[in-house]
Amino acid sequence: MIKRINHIAIVVANLDDAIRTYRDGIGLAVGHRMVMPEQEVEIAFLPAGESVIELIQPITETSGVAKYLASRGEGLHHICLEVDDVQETMEEMAARSLRLLSEKPIQAAEGYGVFLHPKAAHGVLIEFLEPFAST
Amino acid sequence: MIKRINHIAIVVANLDDAIRTYRDGIGLAVGHRMVMPEQEVEIAFLPAGESVIELIQPITETSGVAKYLASRGEGLHHICLEVDDVQETMEEMAARSLRLLSEKPIQAAEGYGVFLHPKAAHGVLIEFLEPFAST
Numbered sequence: 001m002i003k004r005i006n007h008i009a010i011v012v013a014n015l016d017d018a019i020r021t022y023r024d025g026i027g028l029a030v031g032h033r034m035v036m037p038e039q040e041v042e043i044a045f046l047p048a049g050e051s052v053i054e055l056i057q058p059i060t061e062t063s064g065v066a067k068y069l070a071s072r073g074e075g076l077h078h079i080c081l082e083v084d085d086v087q088e089t090m091e092e093m094a095a096r097s098l099r100l101l102s103e104k105p106i107q108a109a110e111g112y113g114v115f116l117h118p119k120a121a122h123g124v125l126i127e128f129l130e131p132f133a134s135t
Numbered sequence: 136m137i138k139r140i141n142h143i144a145i146v147v148a149n150l151d152d153a154i155r156t157y158r159d160g161i162g163l164a165v166g167h168r169m170v171m172p173e174q175e176v177e178i179a180f181l182p183a184g185e186s187v188i189e190l191i192q193p194i195t196e197t198s199g200v201a202k203y204l205a206s207r208g209e210g211l212h213h214i215c216l217e218v219d220d221v222q223e224t225m226e227e228m229a230a231r232s233l234r235l236l237s238e239k240p241i242q243a244a245e246g247y248g249v250f251l252h253p254k255a256a257h258g259v260l261i262e263f264l265e266p267f268a269s270t
Contacts, residue, residue: 001162004184005140008214012257021257025231026216027136027224048216049139050185055257075258076211079143081161081183089162096160122147122156122190123210 001089006082006110006129007045007052011069015057018074019044028053034109041065043109054109078115078125086112086130093128105130136224141217141245141264142180142187146204150192153209154179163188169244176200178244189244213250213260221247221265228263240265 012018015033023030023046031045031052040063046053056077058066068077083089086105093100098120105112111131118125147153150168158165158181166180166187175198181188191212193201203212218224221240228235233255240247246266253260 002183005143005186005188008140008143010257010259018257021255025228025233026251026256026261027227028216048137051140053140053214073258075253076214079188079211081163092162093160098160116161118210120156121161122145122153123208124145126161 001083001092003082003084005051006080006127006131007054008079009054009056009077010075011065011077012055012057012074013069015042015044015055018055018057022046022053022055035059036109038107039063039065045109052110078127080113080127080129083128083130086114086128089128089130090114136218136227138217138219140186141215141262141266142189143214144189144191144212145210146200146212147190147192147209148204150177150179150190153190153192157181157188157190170194171244173242174198174200180244213262215248215262215264218263218265221249221263224263224265225249 019030022028028046031047033044035042040060041056042059044055056065099117101115101117105114111129113127113129116126154165157163163181166182168179170177175195176191177194179190234252236250236252240249246264248262248264251261
């Protein structure tokens, strides 16, 4: 059911600074950058094998990510597991009484996703993602 | 230089409970389990594509992981990036003035690893790992 780790998301205060560190320091390649107005964030995509490391900077002070940054500082935010069918995954989670953060999938940068509540997963915020069809 | 995400490590209070959640709830397969006496932890390995999700339970109260659990609770602990040559990576990090947590690689469950200080990587604890030769 779970195909791979689609991405790992890291919240940062300044995307340019973080890209410098992760590219010039740590040695990852930097793919594209994207502003996601609905999520109030800008994201840089750094491929690592079959997965991507996403550096996420809030672009407002009101988003969930901005509040996370303000209260917890920079660091690991969530991991995303890729699935074939997010609707089916949601039904499975409901049947197993695992609490989700939304009642419907949300359109993310890479597909349709839904988040499991961290309390349902031993303190880890986990996203299930069905990628956009690549046809 | 960085080949893939080797693993993501999650600190948990009780490995049996966490395995139940991640296997029966979230739907990951569980590979093997291993006690690492030198690190004072027990680890369960849950493959996800080319990466592994590691659930880590401290088995003493003195280890770094035990202290992390006591102060921060369960959750994401570190991400591990696979490299060809950990010694070369250490030299590169030193040349770039990125602070490492040890002067020599440490034998981990899957190979030889070294950790970058979280302050050097925007709040993320990053391990570089050279896997054991598979010959």
